[in-house]
Amino acid sequence: MKAIVLREFGGPEQLRYEEVPDPTPGRGEVVVRLKAAALNRRDYFITINQYPGIRLPAIPGSDGAGIVAAVGEGVDNVAVGSEVVINPTLNWGDNPRVQGPDFQILGVPTDGTYAQLVKVPAENVYPKPEYLTWEEAAALPLAALTAYRALITRGRLQPGETVFIPGIGGGVATFLLQIAVAAGARVFVSSRSDEKIERALQLGATGGVNVNSEKWVKELQARMEGQADLCVDSVGGDTFSQLIRITKPGGRIVTFGATRGPVPNLVMPLIFLKQLDILGSTMGNAEEFEQMLSFFQKHEIRPVIDRSFPLEQASEAVKRMQAGDQFGKILLEIPE
Incomplete structure (x- = not known):
């Protein structure tokens, strides 16, 4: 063969x-x-x-x-x-x-x-x-399969919740968007490409932000009209530290990858004072x-x-x- x-x-x-x-x-x-x-x-x-x-x-x-x-x-x-x-x-x-x-x-x-x-x-x-x-x-x-476990099993996604997916465009991130929309969630995404954000909107995303903007976190929270119930991340790096701020008190962050490497300068009090659940997921x-x-x-x-x-x-x-x-x-x- x-x-x-x-x-x-x-x-x-x-x-x-x-x-x-x-x-x-x-x-x-x-x-x-x-x-x-x-x-x-x-x-x-x-x-x-x-x-x-x-x-x-x-x-x-x-x-x-x-x-x-x-x-x-x-x-x-x-x-x-x-x-x-x-x-x-x-x-x-x-x-x-x-x-x-x-x-x-x-x-x-x-x-x-x-x-x-x-x-x-x-x-x-x-x-x-x-x-x-x-x-x-x-x-x-x-x-x-990775997206389904991260969202449904580990993330415990419920209809009507607000979900944030950083780095839209890759295979898993695109499936995360499609599954979350089908499950009845409000989905927000980020990218360095306006074209990718537009395509995400066509697939049912409620909104998105370009992370090239220095104020992208504030812009995202304004469009969300608050914070996210659930963030599902494969990016890691500096982005993960921002997810701590984006997630509402008592919310969940599921991580299954780190394409941007280790997380620097993680502010631990923001995790425990907000009572966040940080969840790992694989396959x-x-x-x-x-x-x-x-x-x-x-x-x-x-x-x-x-x-x-x-x-x-x-x-x-x-x-x-x-x-x-x-x-x-x-x-x-x-x-x-």
Whole structure:
């Protein structure tokens, strides 16, 4: 089969389009012939050796959708020819609240979806939502699951609450917006791009601010007519310190990433005097993946697709993601 292989570190330029052996399913496993795959930020960090548990050579990619091509012994939940979407959470463990010590994400160290075929446990494939295209289905798994857990499970979002999502434009942030709007929240966003803020408004955001303004926090609070019940953050850095001010007393902040690095000069009294809940979140368990799919189908939410690249152009796709120019998910078209 054709696949994208990383054999040495050094950035997206090291991703090679190669011929590799087809995977064979073992007991309890299936092989899926992929129709489309999607990118996540972890794919870039893997290319520069800034992710735990990397073993080379490796085939990256956590997200994908396709048709079951082969099943191993003991598989009875899915048959050859089934149209499926893949849950990239591997070995979550028995505690739904937190992942166990064997937890992994599909795509390094386990070979992933930047390929024509991928082998996964049979329990990790779910029926593809019929209303979605192959590209839309492939865009869902990691980012939509992360957003769903952060908002619904950890964030305990309620209808009518005010939600703030900094850094709108990436895959997870866009899903956060769509889920929160569908759940009946008032959603506000921020970006350094007026164009991205405008697109967020078209998706149902109530308002947004450009963080290039020195007074963006005051502008945001004025548009909110107060403070946020819930902030969901993947930015970290200086932005996180501002979230402490933006969140109302007794409110919640959920963090699942830190693209701008460590948080400097955090004013601790603002956390404990305001009785804030600071909550960490990572990916999600199998039950949450199923709940996420049901939520998307109930509300007929369609993922926002930024751009699709042929599989052999995976390097260029990852570079676009890293540049931060996208709005929504970046896809890879898998050849027949």
